[in-house]
Amino acid sequence: MASEIVTEQQVKMKPKKKESQVVQVFRKLIKNKLAVFGLMIITLQLLMAIFAPFIVAYEPDEQILEATELPIASEGHWLGTDNYGRDMWTRLVYGARISLVVGIISVVIGLAGGITLGLLAGYYKRLDGIIMRFVDLLFAFPGILLAMLIIAMLGTSIVNVVIAISIWSIPGCARIVRGSVLSVKKQEYILAMKSLGAKDSRIIIKHILPNCAAPIIVFATMRMATTILSTSALSFLGLGAQPPSPEWGAMISAGQDYMWTSPHMTIVPGIAIMLVVFAFNVVGDGLRDALDPNMEYPE
Amino acid sequence: MTSQPPLLEIRDLKKYYPIKSSILKRTSGNVKAVENISLDVYEGETLGVVGESGCGKSTFGRTVLGLEELTEGTISFKGENIGGLSEKQLKKFKKEMQMIFQDPFASLDPRQRIGDAIEEAFIIHTNLSKREREERVRKLLTEVGLKEEYYERYPHEFSGGQRQRIGIARAIALNPTFIVCDEAVSALDVSVQAQIIKLLKKLQESHQLTYLFIAHDLGVVRHVCDRVLVMYLGAAAELAPANQLYNNPLHPYTKALLSAIPRPIPGKKKERIKLEGDLPNPSNYPSGCPFHTRCPLATAKCKNIIPEWREVEKGHFVACHEV
Numbered sequence: 001m002a003s004e005i006v007t008e009q010q011v012k013m014k015p016k017k018k019e020s021q022v023v024q025v026f027r028k029l030i031k032n033k034l035a036v037f038g039l040m041i042i043t044l045q046l047l048m049a050i051f052a053p054f055i056v057a058y059e060p061d062e063q064i065l066e067a068t069e070l071p072i073a074s075e076g077h078w079l080g081t082d083n084y085g086r087d088m089w090t091r092l093v094y095g096a097r098i099s100l101v102v103g104i105i106s107v108v109i110g111l112a113g114g115i116t117l118g119l120l121a122g123y124y125k126r127l128d129g130i131i132m133r134f135v136d137l138l139f140a141f142p143g144i145l146l147a148m149l150i151i152a153m154l155g156t157s158i159v160n161v162v163i164a165i166s167i168w169s170i171p172g173c174a175r176i177v178r179g180s181v182l183s184v185k186k187q188e189y190i191l192a193m194k195s196l197g198a199k200d201s202r203i204i205i206k207h208i209l210p211n212c213a214a215p216i217i218v219f220a221t222m223r224m225a226t227t228i229l230s231t232s233a234l235s236f237l238g239l240g241a242q243p244p245s246p247e248w249g250a251m252i253s254a255g256q257d258y259m260w261t262s263p264h265m266t267i268v269p270g271i272a273i274m275l276v277v278f279a280f281n282v283v284g285d286g287l288r289d290a291l292d293p294n295m296e297y298p299e
Numbered sequence: 300m301t302s303q304p305p306l307l308e309i310r311d312l313k314k315y316y317p318i319k320s321s322i323l324k325r326t327s328g329n330v331k332a333v334e335n336i337s338l339d340v341y342e343g344e345t346l347g348v349v350g351e352s353g354c355g356k357s358t359f360g361r362t363v364l365g366l367e368e369l370t371e372g373t374i375s376f377k378g379e380n381i382g383g384l385s386e387k388q389l390k391k392f393k394k395e396m397q398m399i400f401q402d403p404f405a406s407l408d409p410r411q412r413i414g415d416a417i418e419e420a421f422i423i424h425t426n427l428s429k430r431e432r433e434e435r436v437r438k439l440l441t442e443v444g445l446k447e448e449y450y451e452r453y454p455h456e457f458s459g460g461q462r463q464r465i466g467i468a469r470a471i472a473l474n475p476t477f478i479v480c481d482e483a484v485s486a487l488d489v490s491v492q493a494q495i496i497k498l499l500k501k502l503q504e505s506h507q508l509t510y511l512f513i514a515h516d517l518g519v520v521r522h523v524c525d526r527v528l529v530m531y532l533g534a535a536a537e538l539a540p541a542n543q544l545y546n547n548p549l550h551p552y553t554k555a556l557l558s559a560i561p562r563p564i565p566g567k568k569k570e571r572i573k574l575e576g577d578l579p580n581p582s583n584y585p586s587g588c589p590f591h592t593r594c595p596l597a598t599a600k601c602k603n604i605i606p607e608w609r610e611v612e613k614g615h616f617v618a619c620h621e622v
Contacts, residue, residue, distance in 0.1 A: 021410070021453075187405055188400045188405040188406040189406050189407055189416075191361075191398075191400070191406075192398070192400060192406050192407075192466070193419065194366055195366055195398045196393065196397075196420050196423055196424075196473075197389070197393035197394070197423050197424065198419065199386075199423075202423070206411075211410055213410075
């Protein structure tokens with residue numbers, strides 16, 4: 001009898017090559033042209049950040065006083081120089097490093113806080129009220145104001161910007177995670193684990209969290225865009241990175257006095273910010289579609 | 300059968316879900332999902348539980364397993380009380396009491412390989428090494444009629460029947476004595492149902508399992524079960540050995556339920572008992588006999604007095620004034 005069943009199942013089972021879910025998602029993602037463009041920009045920024053000293057000829061705060069305010073496409077300075085004679089390309093490359101590091105660190109911290117709160121609020125009904133009211137409280141402040149408030153308390157520095165932006169990422173993340181936990185925990189496989197006698201911690205970490213991964217990944221990617229933009233905004237306002245740091249927002253801020261004579265001082269970092277933010281957003285969009293099992297791309 | 304002590308003794312089991320009014324969180328009423336059920340389950344038998352949707356069959360099964368906290372009553376398993384224990388105290392009983400779920404597509408974690416899903420049982424309850432655990436899982440897979448190599452695959456690569464086999468493998472992994480099959484075959488098509496039922500019967504013999512078989516398909520229940528409990532609106536209506544119940548139903552609800560089974564005998568038309576009205580809302584529970592609002596035999600007594608759960612013949616219990 002048993003052998004009969006097995007043969008029948010062999011027929012039913014499609015001879016499908018095993019492919020990890022990561023590969024499947026990536027395959028779907030690269031069918032989206034915009035997302036591929038975004039991925040290319042992100043990769044470029046990543047390479048710039050990692051290999052910064054090797055791809056530029058100057059130091060970021062090296063001043064060449066006989067070559068100030070050179071326009072774009074000058075000899076030796078293809079993006080020109082600023083009012084102190086610093087090479088714009090060099091500063092742009094080092095700025096990529098700052099915004100990437102700040103972005104990653106604050107997103108990671110924000111996610112850690114948000115995921116923890118979201119899991120607890122979603123899983124334990126009695127904690128839900130308290131945690132979510134706290135989250136609502138954070139939500140009540142407009143984001144950039146909240147960040148400014150935190151910086152006003154802690155003082156201006158790039159580290160404090162990271163802290164401020166991390167805290168600002170927590171409520172959004174907590175809400176998204178809580179929502180997914182609420183839907184995942186009703187699934188029968190969670191009940192099955194309970195009937196096996198699994199501890200809450202095991203259920204939450206091994207079963208609930210992986211099944212909430214999709215919205216978290218999308219949130220993290222989108223959040224990178226917001227974080228980079230906010231870091232620059234705060235630096236532009238003089239609350240974040242201070243001159244002579246080659247932070248992009250600080251560069252725009254420094255360039256605004258020279259808008260008429262040397263517009264490239266603001267336009268170059270401005271375009272860099274725009275491209276990176278755009279890239280993270282479209283990749284986030286692409287990931288959301290790729291991670292959605294109901295969304296099928298034509299083969 | 301009755302000579303040995305029962306494996307499971309359930310007395311006056313009640314499960315209410317409180318209805319909280321929105322602002323003050325005061326309990327303004329109860330949804331009575333399980334109302335006063337008492338019965339014994341004997342080792343090695345298959346006890347069927349039938350009733351219409353929403354009558355509390357599944358809640359009953361879950362409460363017995365401790366997955367839902369009981370409101371009142373006692374449950375003892377092998378003579379030890381297990382009602383109202385904490386998670387920690389329940390752990391040793393969970394090894395012995397398992398569950399097979401209705402929906403084979405929802406009861407497996409889509410992000411976990413099926414081998415790992417079954418292995419969880421051993422991780423939680425034993426100290427076996429990784430290799431020993433894997434070996435046990437592979438053995439279980441063959442035991443339920445799957446191939447060892449399926450260990451590495453994800454649930455979405457399987458058909459409904461195969462997934463149900465995986466669920467069964469997970470349930471029997473720890474060698475339990477008692478398994479609640481919560482509509483275990485309802486979501487499958489008929490030919491696969493037959494395979495799964497055969498597998499369950501085979502395992503019952505080889506592992507000396509006791510089943511609480513929750514279903515709404517009366518034909519399947521008759522085929523599978525030794526005894527059958529009929530539930531109506533959370534309460535027990537009738538309990539009898541399967542043959543006796545099907546041949547000589549006493550409770551008017553059981554009669555109506557059985558008359559709804561389609562008959563494959565042409566020409567011989569059997570009167571179908573049609574019940575009037577809808578199922579009452581369990582949050583607004585009827586007084587007296589829960590069935591009196593729809594019962595063709597209802598009298599004034601039924602409206603006011605809850606019928607006693609009594610044994611009219613040996614092993615044949617019924618809750619009705621008119622029997």
